[in-house]
Amino acid sequence: MGSKRRSLAAKPNKEPKLSRTDAPAGLSPLDWQRGLRRQFGREQAFGLENLGSEPFFSEFRVSNPVSKSSYRVAIRGRGPGGNFCSCPDYATSELGTCKHIEFTIGRLEKKRGAKTAFARGYQPAFSELYLRNDGKRRLHFRAGTDCPAELREAAAGLFDLEQDGLLPEERFGELERFMAVASKSGHEFRAYDDALDFVAGRRDADRRAALLGQVFPSGAADPKLLAVLKAPLYPYQAEGALFAVKAGRALIGDDMGLGKTIQAIAATEILARHFGVSKVLVVCPTSLKYQWQSEIMRFTGRHDENAVRVINGGRAQRQKDYALTDFCKITNYEKLKPDLDLIAAWAPDLVIVDEAQRVKNWNTIAARALKRVDSPYAIVLTGTPLENKLEELISIVQFVDQHRLGPTWKLLHEHQVKDEAGRVTGYTGLEKIGQTLAPVMVRRRKSEVLRQLPSRTDQNLLVPMTEMQSLHHQENADAVAKIVQRWRKTRFLSDKDQRRLTCALQNMRMSCNSTYLLDQESDHGVKADELAALFEDLFADSEAKAVVFSQWTRTHDIIIRRLDKLGLGYVSFHGGIPSDKRPALVERFRDDPGCRVFLSTDAGSTGLNLQHASTLVNMDLPWNPAILEQRIARIHRMG
Missing domain, CATH: 1.10.287 (Helix Hairpins)
Structure with a gap:
């Protein structure tokens, strides 16, 4: 019997499997993140369609059969930086690659002629204006093989050809003239969508700043700005409104009680009068929808039928409401996902997001839906931009400006402090984040604007x-x-x-x-929940204390459940407390840092002095206005 001999070719060494949670020793965070996308992309079963005529250096459609999503990918080489993908990860990661690009390259490398094509490099006949994001978004020009001499000469005078055709920051104003030359040359010149969006954003910002200078020559102190609403603005509120308009997309993170709502409404009026904004979408918690409607109508005088509409009811009713030509529509977080198509069809010019910290987990359905709402202008309001984790701030800012803080992996690497086990124990260098956010975020503490504030501020919440x-x-x-x-x-x-x-x-x-x-037995009602949410804002200040009045001790019971859940200390003070026990309760509220809330009824409040509290909440209003003033006098006394 003859024997068969079989020889096995040695298999090439596989790249080591990378962990998605821990960076390997000796590998930089940048290379680790690029490696993860290469690893993940090569494992996928995506669909691939060539949209052009070239076999390798072309545009492709990459489709995911599971999520039913698809993205456009442009391949210009193997290395990071020159390729493009329309997915969000490519836009924000600053890696110059993503799983869709790596999947495409992996498939192309298996084709005959790939090695020769990638060695020869990308040599198109047409010229391109494209955007690269290597830590900072910048425009680049690439001349095609058929680029005429006059266009090459114009490009050489504008772009730094020694740095891959980089457009220097100081030469941005000359770009429009160059693009006019390119369009008249008869040569095929491609400017990609992300590059054009970047150019349009810069131009809009410049024009907005110039127009604001003309309309309000004295800035925040201009009398026309201070009188933009039916109610006068405090100077810091005028500054906040002007800041939001100038930024275009902004985060107002002032302390609770400083009037973030009125600043957003003032900014809306400026945008409506001078920048053509005619459709405004307000996204807020369900319980605040009618509060927003009331305040917009009160401060702007917009009382006509198509002024301010609260979106309510079933899908059919909401469909009718979105079809109407209102100036402002007010919806809640829970209705964002089911109504995304209606919102997109209505196409708001400005989106105002109130109580953004309510969506703490930005991976929730509502949060993901919010990020898909598109508009030229946006104003996000939150009294606590950073509560527990840096990731919360990142996600809020990403809605305002997805490029502002850079990629999450890079930011966490630079600012997280971890112990030996890899657990996050704190943060470092937060002042650097503050500097980065300065162009899009304004945040004032009460202590900073105290002299501008009245001695007492009253607010009614519906x-x-x-x-x-x-x-x-x-x-x-x-x-x-x-x-x-x-x-x-x-x-x-x-x-x-x-x-x-x-x-x-x-x-x-x-x-x-x-x-x-x-x-x-039952507990149907949202007042206590709204109070709990208010406390989360108020008690971000470690020294803040609040007094809560209600006529009924049963209201205390439902509030106490929320306080226990939040881990907040309190005392309950009412007519049933023996007189000899009352001084101890007042002393505890005054002296114990852990005792944050003083619950009281009218029956037990006579003669109380609780001036160390900064906020008083009336859960229900008494019939007699004099009793209301007596309540307020517990914490606010002349002299």
């Missing part, structure tokens, strides 16, 4: 009732209506009817806080 609250409220309102109707007929009320009337009116007021005040 909170809608839930369906169950409305049912209780309506039942008691019907009872009141019957008694009043009987009184109108007879001009007499029996003692029994008087008691019923008082009880029904009381029940109507109690139902506005929560159904718990009526049945002590």
Whole structure:
């Protein structure tokens, strides 16, 4: 029997598998991140379609059969920097590559002639203006083989050909003239979408700054700016509004109580009057939608039918609402994803995002949907831009300007402090982040603008009732209506009817806080949740304390549940507390740093002095205005 001999060719050494969480020793963060995308891209089963006529250096469509998404990829070589992909990762990572580019290169390398083609390099007949993002976004020019002499000469006078045709920052103003020369040359000249968007953004910013200088020559102190709304702006608020307009897309991160809403409304009016903004979308928590509607109408005087519309109801109703030509539409975070198509069709000019910190996890459905809402202008409002993790700030800023902070991997590498086990223990160099954000973010502390503020600031928050609250409220309102109707007929009320009337009116007021005040079982109502959210902002200041008034101790009960969940210390002060125990509660609130909230009823508040608190919240308003002033006097006293 003869034997068969089989020889096996040695397989090439495979690249070592890279960890997605820990950088290998001896590999820079940049090379690690590029390696991860190369590794991940080569493993994918994407679809690939050549959109051009060239086999290698062409434009391709890369499609993902799982997510049903597709991106345009341009291949100009093997190395990072010269290629392009329309995906978000390529736009922001500063790596010059992404999984779609690496997948495409991997597939092309398996084709016959690839080695020769990549060795020869990219030599198109046409010329290109393209954008590179190597730590900073910059324009480059690449001359084609058929580029005429006059265009080459014009390019040599503008671009730095020794640095891959880089456009120097100081020569940006001359680009428009060069592009006019290119368009008249008869030569094929390609300017890619990302490059054109970059150019348009720079031009818009320059024009906006020039026009603002003409309209408000005295800047934030200009009388025309201070009078842009029906209510006067404080100087720092005028500065904030002007800053937001000048930036185009901005983050207002002032302390709670400094009037972020009115600054956003003032900026909106400036954009509407001088920059053609006619469609504004406000995204806010559900409970604040009617508050926004009220304040826009109050401060701008826009009361006509198509001025300010709250988006409510089922899909069919929302579809009708988005089809209407309103100046402003107000929606909530939860409705963003299902309404993305309606929002895109309406095409807002300006998007205002209120209470951005409410979406703490920016990987949630609502947060991802928000990032897909497109508009030329954006204003994001949050009293706490950085709460717990740096990633929260990164995501908020990415909606404002996806390139401002650079890639997340780079920022975390530079600013995270880790222990030996790789756990994050803190952050370093945050002042550098502040400097980077200065062109798009304004943040003022109360201490900085104290002299501009009035001695006392009052704010009314409108909170809608839930369906169950409305049912209780309506039942008691019907009872009141019957008694009043009987009184109108007879001009007499029996003692029994008087008691019923008082009880029904009381029940109507109690139902506005929560159904718990009526049945002590259910808890339908959002006032306590809004209060909890307000506390998260307020207590970002480690020394802040608040007094909360309600006529009923049952309101204290539902608030206490939220305080326990937040881990906030409190005291409950009411008429049932023996007089000899009361001083100790006041002392604890005054002296204990962990005791942040003083819950009180009118019955227990006589003679209290709680001036060390900075905020007073009335969960319900008393019938008598004098009692309201007495409550406020607990923390605000003349002299």
